[in-house]
Amino acid sequence: MNQEHVFPDKTKVLLVDDESAFCELCALWLKQAGYDVITCGDGQQAQLLFHKTKEAGAGFDIIIHDLALPPTFKPEDGLAFINRYENVPVVVLTGHDERSLALKAMELGAEDFIAKPVDPDLLKVIVQRTVEKNQLRQQVQTLESELKTGQAKEDDLGLVGVSQNVQSIRELVTRIAPTQVPVFIQGPSGTGKEIIANAIHKMGNRADNPFISVHCGAIPAELLESELFGYKKGAFTGADSDRKGLLAMAHTGTLFLDEIGEMPLAMQVKLLRVLQEGSFYPVGSRDLMTIDVRLVSATNRDLPLAVQQGEFRDDLYYRIKGLTVGTQSLEMRREDIVPLLRHFLKRYNEKNQTKLSLSPEVLQWFNQADWPGNVRELKNTLESAAAICLTDQVTMQELALIRNDLLVEGKLQVASAEEWVEYPPKDILAKPMEQQVSALEINLICAAMAVNDNNKTRSAQQLGITRQGLINKIHRYELDF
Numbered sequence: 001m002n003q004e005h006v007f008p009d010k011t012k013v014l015l016v017d018d019e020s021a022f023c024e025l026c027a028l029w030l031k032q033a034g035y036d037v038i039t040c041g042d043g044q045q046a047q048l049l050f051h052k053t054k055e056a057g058a059g060f061d062i063i064i065h066d067l068a069l070p071p072t073f074k075p076e077d078g079l080a081f082i083n084r085y086e087n088v089p090v091v092v093l094t095g096h097d098e099r100s101l102a103l104k105a106m107e108l109g110a111e112d113f114i115a116k117p118v119d120p121d122l123l124k125v126i127v128q129r130t131v132e133k134n135q136l137r138q139q140v141q142t143l144e145s146e147l148k149t150g151q152a153k154e155d156d157l158g159l160v161g162v163s164q165n166v167q168s169i170r171e172l173v174t175r176i177a178p179t180q181v182p183v184f185i186q187g188p189s190g191t192g193k194e195i196i197a198n199a200i201h202k203m204g205n206r207a208d209n210p211f212i213s214v215h216c217g218a219i220p221a222e223l224l225e226s227e228l229f230g231y232k233k234g235a236f237t238g239a240d241s242d243r244k245g246l247l248a249m250a251h252t253g254t255l256f257l258d259e260i261g262e263m264p265l266a267m268q269v270k271l272l273r274v275l276q277e278g279s280f281y282p283v284g285s286r287d288l289m290t291i292d293v294r295l296v297s298a299t300n301r302d303l304p305l306a307v308q309q310g311e312f313r314d315d316l317y318y319r320i321k322g323l324t325v326g327t328q329s330l331e332m333r334r335e336d337i338v339p340l341l342r343h344f345l346k347r348y349n350e351k352n353q354t355k356l357s358l359s360p361e362v363l364q365w366f367n368q369a370d371w372p373g374n375v376r377e378l379k380n381t382l383e384s385a386a387a388i389c390l391t392d393q394v395t396m397q398e399l400a401l402i403r404n405d406l407l408v409e410g411k412l413q414v415a416s417a418e419e420w421v422e423y424p425p426k427d428i429l430a431k432p433m434e435q436q437v438s439a440l441e442i443n444l445i446c447a448a449m450a451v452n453d454n455n456k457t458r459s460a461q462q463l464g465i466t467r468q469g470l471i472n473k474i475h476r477y478e479l480d481f
């Protein structure tokens with residue numbers, strides 16, 4: 001065994017052949033071409049060397065392997081070594097009339113073969129091509145696993161949608177979550193503000209610490225202070241023991257102030273002080289408490305307008321504003337309706353161990369209806385219809401039972417199933433074509449899968465494409481069917 005110093009920045013070749021003169025010559029050619037070469041005359045020893053070098057962090061990039069090696073010199077025995085080099089490509093050396101042996105070796109996983117007597121130029125070409133091919137394969141693998149991790153992170157987000165608005169929010173959340181910047185989420189009710197707040201927490205470095213959500217509008221003004229700051233026993237009538245407030249509970253974690261626009265002015269002053277000083281006194285206590293929280297707040301109010309009208313303190317607004325995330329009403333991103341339906345139906349089926357699908361008319365109706373309560377209303381309507389469904393398919397009958405407005409003179413008002421996609425959309429030129437085409441394709445796929453019980457063959461037939469074509473699109477859009 002001739003082991004030379006290995007330079008980490010050079011491509012490393014392990015040449016396994018028992019003919020020392022041949023090894024020397026090949027090694028010389030390869031070294032001249034800039035490779036670092038180690039030779040070895042025995043298959044077993046080559047294996048040991050391979051693992052040792054790998055453990056030392058200087059693994060080989062390519063193996064060139066003769067098949068007729070000691071002790072048996074039988075090429076069949078040499079074949080057994082081919083797939084023992086893990087992800088490192090193997091090029092086999094064969095006799096010049098051993099074509100079938102070479103093919104067998106390739107079948108077993110060899111990357112290529114070179115027939116003896118070896119032509120030095122061909123040797124260099126094959127080595128270079130094999131190494132490059134393998135580097136490329138590794139890059140693809142790395143990218144794929146990065147993509148999967150990214151996808152998993154997006155899934156953690158739980159924010160479903162194909163619209164530009166949802167896509168930008170997903171991107172923004174992924175970027176701001178690891179920072180400590182305060183986040184202000186503004187948008188209509190039922191558009192996922194709480195999901196976003198949750199995602200910022202889960203994807204940030206406080207994920208293992210508390211996430212405390214305070215519905216500022218739901219807590220009566222006179223209770224808000226004691227709820228937030230906590231109190232000391234005897235602080236007021238009924239305070240018969242010390243109580244920790246929500247601020248203290250959120251210590252080291254995230255404090256989500258939902259509906260912050262509803263916070264009374266007097267309370268706004270107190271909150272501002274806490275945010276500025278990072279400390280506060282529980283009601284009736286003289287013990288100063290220090291807290292470290294990441295602040296995320298949300299409102300469906302136009303807060304700058306509330307500031308102008310003197311209903312919200314400007315100093316508090318600028319304190320909480322940090323980075324603003326804006327959610328849109330469902331009306332402004334109707335392309336999200338079908339993906340959302342599919343998501344909620346899937347979740348419903350998983351939770352209730354059912355296999356409900358939607359009739360084409362139901363899908364069409366959902367897609368065309370107005371959703372003033374946004375995603376929350378869409379979700380509730382779907383779940384209510386699913387809950388009262390007696391068969392495996394939600395039909396207009398169920399919808400009529402929960403939505404009286406669908407009945408005119410006692411009859412269901414439904415347009416034909418074929419017209420479920422509004423075309424051309426009202427805002428046809430408002431968004432780039434590529435984005436609209438993708439959103440429409442996703443919608444059509446989700447729709448076909450929803451009415452065909454997730455059966456790809458039937459869905460593909462209905463869409464007029466091949467099953468493979470459908471599968472390719474499902475992969476391209478990363479839909480989880």
Ligand SMILES: Nc1ncnc2c1ncn2[C@@H]1O[C@H](COP(=O)(O)OP(=O)(O)OP(=O)(O)O)[C@@H](O)[C@H]1O
Nearest residue numbers: 158159160188189190191192193194195300375376
């Ligand atoms: N993009 C979305 N993907 C999945 N679920 C969503 C999405 N948007 C909203 N939802 C669902 O809709 C419901 C309402 O969402 P959420 O409570 O986050 O809205 P909100 O904007 O905080 O509403 P409000 O202003 O009334 O507090 C929740 O059940 C939530 O899971």
